Amino acid sequence: MTLHLKLDNPDEENRLDHMAQGVIGTGANRPDGALKVSGQATYAAEWQRPDMAYGVLVRATVPAGKVEKIDASAVEAMPGIVKVITDPKLLRVPAQGMADAAPAQGNDEVLYFGQPIALVVGDSFEAARHGANHLSVSYLPQEARLDPDAVQTERPEGKQSSQGDLDGVMKTAPVTLDEVWTTPGHNSSAMEPHASMAEWDGDRLTLHGSYQMLKYNRNELADSLGIDPKNVRILSPYVGGGFGSKLGISPEAVAAALAARDLGRPVRVVMPRQQVFETITHRAQCRQRIRLAADETGKLLGIGHDNRVYNLPDEGFAEPVTQATPFTYAAENRAIGQEVATINRVIAGSVRAPGEAIGVPIFENAMDEMAEKLGMDPLEFRLKNIPETPPGQDIPFSSNMLAEALRDGAEKFGWDKRNPTPGAVQEGEWLIGMGMASAVRVNMLMESKARITLTAEGATVETDMTDIGTGTYAILTQIAGELLGLPMEKVTTKLGDTDLPPGSGSGGSFGAASSGTSVYLAAMELRRQIADKLDCDEADLTLKDGQAIAANKTHALADLVGETPFEAEGHIEPGDIASKAFQATFGSHFAEVAVNRHTGETRVRRMLGTFACGRVLNEKTARSQCLGGMTFGIGMALTEEMLFDTRDGHVVNNDFAEYHLPVNLDVPKLEVHFLQERDPYANPMQAKGIGELGICGAAAAVTNAIHNATGVRIRDYPATLDKILPYLP
Amino acid sequence: MKTSLRINGEERQLDADVRTTLLDALRQHLGLTGSKKGCDHGQCGACTVIVNGRRINSCLTLACMHDGDEITTIEGIGTPDNLAPLQKAFVEHDGFQCGFCTPGQICSATAMLEEAKAGWPSFVSDDLDDIDTLSDEEIAERMSGNLCRCSAYPNIVAAIRESVKETAS
Known part of the structure; x- marks a missing residue:
């Protein structure tokens, strides 16, 4: 039997919060852990x-x-x-x-x-x-055509939008900003x-x-x-x-x-x-121009965000740099645009959080700079401009916890101890600074299928979904275990085989929610089958530790199943839900850096992120995803840069000796906090994606901290020594 | 060329092209695929194994140079059913995500702890008389030859820290 759900309406039942096994959301170890730490996982x-x-x-x-x-x-x-x-x-x-x-x-x-x-x-x-x-x-x-700065570009019609009169408000507003930033090519590595x-x-x-x-x-x-x-x-x-x-x-x-x-x-x-x-x-190298206009109180009147990316001839993909710009902050006058160059350079495509990964941090740099112009605390400036509903749309946010994430992060980080004067804090040869940024990433649901077979020995979850380090083995095991009342060791999850029911695949932070929902649906169908056997309503059934409890009677699940395994498939499809509420995940980043006054070297001393992503399915693996995203942000801020030879277009730094990923010593203790959130518009589990939110904005917390430490604005990423040293106080 | 290697306590005979790296010998000739090839240039550390007590990048050395050498790979450190304390700590602290760099991290950490015990200083050592009290910064510095793009670094440090504590107690 297949339980199929086309998501047209928000979930009203929140069933996972009413289960008894107590495994969902816990920081359970990965079931694939022992194989991975012993070199037995077969890549x-x-x-x-x-x-x-x-x-x-x-x-x-x-x-x-x-x-x-x-x-x-x-x-x-x-x-x-x-x-x-x-x-x-x-x-x-x-x-x-x-x-x-x-x-x-x-x-x-x-x-x-x-x-x-x-x-x-x-x-x-x-x-x-x-x-x-x-x-x-x-x-x-x-x-x-080798240099994106030197070739003609196109402005695809679908990538331009505007409301009000941005040019006008840029002329009349008391405080404005109009600057250009560049980010280099990034490699997934x-x-x-x-x-x-x-x-x-x-x-x-x-x-x-x-x-x-x-x-x-x-x-x-x-x-x-x-x-x-x-x-x-x-x-x-x-x-x-x-x-x-x-x-x-x-x-x-x-x-x-x-x-x-x-x-x-x-x-x-x-x-x-x-x-x-x-x-x-x-990820294509990118040029972004940001325009901001505000009144004296710090209320944004205008937002402009334009960018230039590139790709090979006939490649449809263009980094969606401004994806979060339309809904992060309010302003009546807006202009968003993109131009695309066609060049002969290795293909551009999705690298972790395509769009927001570079769009959000650059926008957050602009917000930091604008706050300084206004003489406002960067945190207060952001809080003042969070929209009630998605600007330009007539639907609400499904949930928007940006303000809560900003306040929570600021409090836990000790933002109130920041000295707003750049270059004012010194420790020996180090200049110390603090910076912050909002984190924003759209949330998506994709079609996904999964099958669960329940035997006297336990349950087997099967889907062609993948675990690319994200924790899929863990969370699918937990979802099935929670709903079927089985401890994790009684659930086996099989992944990564096209002979199994087709899942969503891993990408765009939608894997856990999409694939997880298909497992959820399969498990709900099995609960119905068990309830039928006990002649009770599924809602009156309690499953825990291999026992089924209904009408005050306890039955061993193994006895109920007997010789013939129960089998069910779950099938989720995105329906009409996106037209009813706008979904995104939100968070905040805070960083403290030390910049060496003699060498210009930046060391990240500590970093903290608070994130809201709906239900957290596994606290441990979700945290690890955020650690990874924040570290991508450190790399983006300080070291990562693909260099292309302008004579023949080849990648000059095509290995790890020259393309510099953060190493262990580059990454300090990172603090990750999750806000309690349920998003009924996301799916019946009320969980959203977390694989990419951690990178979206992270680099800006670091570069804004560099400004606070030194007074230097980084407009050309990454913030290597040469871009800081000549301008140190 | 014929080479004798003592791998994880077992005598193994290899007859391979002289161009075969120790890493490829392990993976392709001896069936020990726990050691990984992430760059083949000694830049990522995923291939780290322990040769005669010292950690090396097995991609940067030819197998035929190791006749008679004692080699420990991840397979010799612990098995899924019998994990070493360091491996257990990696699982407990989520010191990995995709798991690809993990065998190298664990081999590297195993040898690193011995280096510290033997009093080897590192780039961040302040006090040459107190090397074996490993601070988190010391662990991070000494593990910086092992890249992890999933960026489990803070968890890797925590896992190694726990195993240091366990050994001490």
């Missing part, structure tokens, strides 16, 4: 077969042109080389998230430096790598590089890969190969991090499948780290 590159061959992708070394000739003969004559694959079905780029169809294919034309154009297959990894380094390719180069092992059984392909959204990835892979999706199975039970980089099928998967079919033996292709930088989606 994509762990799969091996006795006759498996190894493939290494070869990249284009021009930014634009035609491939004139790939001379495979010399490489194919090398010892240990099996074949050079130059199939025109090779992917030029990875698919964008939820593309559901093949991305651009073909190795006759080069669109960017780093594009895969061939696969060298060897009997050993060492042989294949050697061959790939020696493949001779000649090109007919064409003129390339999941620790696991993209890897696929493909094996065919007749017409059927099995791919062990590392992917976030399997139901789409299956269709993308099948479409790339020109075969029926029914003949494709993808397994990704463990994914070594995603952050958007594994949303869509990528070149190594299609190359492995093509080679395995051609050679009649399994083939594994793992991207070297440099290839991940050169081929996989990155």
Whole structure:
């Protein structure tokens, strides 16, 4: 039986708060923990077969042109080389998230430096790598567009909006701000590089890969190969991090499948780290112009937010930089816009919190600067401008706890101890400052299915949903355990296999809520089946510790189930709910930094975030997601920057020696707090997403703190020493 | 080339291409896939193993250079049914998310604690006479060769801190 729900109306029952098991929301350890800490979790590159061959992708070394000739003969004559694959079905780029169809294919034309154009297959990894380094390719180069600042841009009609008269109010308002900021390209840098092992059984392909959204990835892979999706199975039970980089099928998967079919033996292709930088989606470098107008009391009269991003030709994705701008703060006069450049640079796509990740912190920099102009406390300035309802819409917020999050964070952080005068606090050679920012991220629900089988031994949850480190194994186990009255060890969760019911996939912070709701529905259907057997209403049924209690009688669940397992599927679809209330998650960031007065080096000394994301499903894993987001913010503020050579467009810093992720010592003790919230518009669990909120705004808390410490405004991210040192007091 | 390795207390014979790194030997020839390849350039630490008592990046060394060496990998530290205290502490403190860097973190921490006991100073050590009292800052500095993009760093420090306490008590 399937319990299907199309979410048209807010939840009125809040059933999870009336269950008895007491496992939901707790900081239970991850069920997959023991396998991960002992090296036994099987990631994509762990799969091996006795006759498996190894493939290494070869990249284009021009930014634009035609491939004139790939001379495979010399490489194919090398010892240990099996074949050079130059199939025109090779992917030029990875698919964008939820593309559901093949991305651009073909190795006759080069669109960017780093594009895969061939696969060298060897009997050993060492042989294949050697061959790939020696493949001779000649090109007919064409003129390339390499600098987003130097090419013509387009202004897509759908990306521009305005209300009132911003230009007018910018002229008449007593206090205004009009500034430009730039952020560089950002890389997801999941620790696991993209890897696929493909094996065919007749017409059927099995791919062990590392992917976030399997139901789409299956269709993308099948479409790339020109075969029926029914003949494709993808397994990704463990994914070594995603952050958007594994949303869509990528070149190594299609190359492995093509080679395995051609050679009649399994083939594994793992991207070297440099290839991940050169081929996989990155967050586009961005220029943002923000205009603010306010009256003397600090009430915002005008908001302008314009930005410029880029992508490859024919890529539909443009970083939705201003996604949170329309609803975060109130102002009668508004103008929001975007221009997009088309350039020959590695594909731009979703990196953790596309849009808000860079849009919110830059806007929060502007808010900080505006507060200073107004002579107001930055916290008070924000509190004064939180809208009652989403501006320009005739629906309410489903829930908006921004003010509560700001006040809670300020109190716990000790914001009242901040000296508002920049450069006023010194400790030896260090200048100390505090900064804050709002955190905002839209909330989404996606279609998702899951199945639960209940036997005398316990329950098994099955869905093709993935756990990319987010805690899916834990939370789905907890949801099923709570509703079915089973301790966590009696629930087994199986994920990451396209043979299982299609879940939402991991992306956009919607995984836990969407996939979790499908598990919730399946468990509710099982509760109904159990209630039927006991001849009572589901609402009168108490399930706890493997016991079913109804009408004051206790029955062992195992006895009720007996020989024939109970089975149920849950199916959630987003309905009309979005037209009834506007959903988002809100929070606040606070940071204290120390800037060295001799070197300009910034150290984050402490950081605190308060977040409201509806029901927290697992306090421990939710906190870890926030730690991760806040640390992304530290990286964005201080070190992360993709550099592109303006002569040929190649990624200059294509490894971890030169693209600087925060390391352990760069991250101080981080405090994370959650506000008690239930959002009935989100789903029946009343839970919202938390995977991305932690990054949205975080970098601004750091750079605003740098200003408080030194008086230096960072307009060109990241805040490296050279941008601070010349301006120190 | 034939190489003899003593891995997790067991003699293992390897016959591999001389270009094979210790990491690839472990993963592809010896079936020990716990050690991970995150960068293959000694920049991320996911491949950290312990060779003759010292932690090294196994991607930066060739297997054939380790004839007769004593090697400990994550598989030798504890199994799912019999986790070492440090591994248990990582689970308890959520010292990981995706888990990919975790075997390297745990191998690195295991050897790091021995380094501290032996009095090795670090970049942040203030007092060379009191090295083995590890502050959180000392732990963070000594673990900074192991990247974690999920950014479980504060939890990793907490897990190592707990295991230090347990060992002391």
